Amino acid sequence: MIDTDRLTTWLDETGLVGDGSPPKITFVSGGTQNEIYEIERGDLHGALRIPPPEAPESRDDGILREWRIMEALEGTDVPHPPALAVCTDKSVLGRTFYVMGYVDGWSPINVDEWPEPFYSDLDARQGLAYQLVEGIALLSKVDWQAKGLQDLGRPEGFHERQVDRWTAFFDRVKAREVPGFDEAAAWLRAHKPIDYIPGLMHGDYQFANVMYEHGGPAKLAAIVDWEMGTVGDPKLDLGWVVQSWPEDTSGGAGTVAGYVDMTGMPSRTEVLERYSEVSGRQVDDMDYYTVLAKWKLAVVLEQGFQRAGDDIKLQSFGPVVLQSMQEAADFAESSDYRG
Known part of the structure; x- marks a missing residue:
């Protein structure tokens, strides 16, 4: 109160x-x-x-x-x-x-289906995806040093710390075997991005953490919930977005994160191309970020599952963790990325 x-x-x-x-x-x-x-x-x-x-x-x-x-x-x-x-x-x-x-807009996390015109007009719906990815593309271009954010994060050694930090975190919270963890972690230690340009990143970027203006065409009103924001590798935000994004979004494409109907959305390749176009960054190393995002998501959700108790929502994280971790390991094994 x-x-x-x-x-x-x-x-x-x-x-x-x-x-x-x-x-x-x-x-x-x-x-x-x-x-x-x-x-x-x-x-x-x-x-x-x-x-x-x-x-x-x-x-x-x-x-x-x-x-x-x-x-x-x-x-x-x-x-x-x-x-x-x-x-x-x-x-x-x-x-x-x-x-x-106060932001006058709507959030995908608070609607049961896409509002008009995005429900019936699939061309308009594509704009939601492009606006989503353009948001972090623009964020990656912010001059964080000129903005006085030098102490917000530790960009040096960012990728090495990701594996070490989240492995230690996982060891503290896990109470069961999660197949694929060691394989994905080993792959991440053996690979690195093609290049690394530190920048401002959101840390939990997804449809749930943006708001759109009412009506069409699609226009991002605001990126919200900045508690995970830091100075690190902005392309991890992109990896977070596309780690479960389908290449084929034709009828029956299903949902991403359990709450977004992806039918008619741009393909994963098209989303990556738009990010590269707006940000000026290459996306040829997205296999690395996809493995990291899937692996990290599983680790984060495992904590929620282990403390679920009678919470049905947290209990539902259990199988999601197993699926995401196995996908991380399988994706790493099948990838021909040699970075």
Whole structure:
């Protein structure tokens, strides 16, 4: 629950006055990591993002991290929520929080089927895919050093740390055998990208973490949920997107991540070509990023499965982990990539 009086005082002191009336605060969504509230106050229309009281203290650092990235994106071509104000004084609401501009759009994670015109017009639907991949292509071009984000990540040794870090993580959480882990990890240690140009990356890029403007043609309104953002290899974002993207998207193409109907979408090859065209980066080494993305996804989801208890959603991660890890190993074995 947000303390309206304290928030009002802070809004006034920060200059987010609107018409000076008490703000209307509406809970939008939230869980164990963050909560989001809509704020309306005259011409001020924003969204407040804050960790819940029971979240670990590290989430305050995560909130500040998100804020720094969104603030750095001001003046770039990357669609993002406007950064309005941040508060690190925990005497205000008990946790670090920020206020961003409210994004008027829709998210694929919140709809049961593509809204019109994207439901009936497959040509229009293709634009959703191209806009998705163009978002991270534009993100990869941001001059992170000029934006003062030198301390956001450690780009040196990024790929070597990926394998070491997530192997150690997996060893801590696993309580069963997951076939394919060792094979995929060994392949990743034996290979590397053709080139590596450090850049700003989202870290969990997918349809669930973008918003589109209403109506057609497709236009990305904002990339959201920046808690995994860092300076590393932006092409891992691309690998995250295409690791399960089908080459053939004709009728019956099925879904990606269990929530997106891929029928009529551009092929995997076409998506990669669009990324390369917009970003200026080559994509001839995508086998490496595909293996890494599938392997890492399995490792991340295994933690959720191991702590599932009676949570049906987390229980469903179990077979997904086994499938993704085996796909990583099989893809590595069948790949002719020699990088």
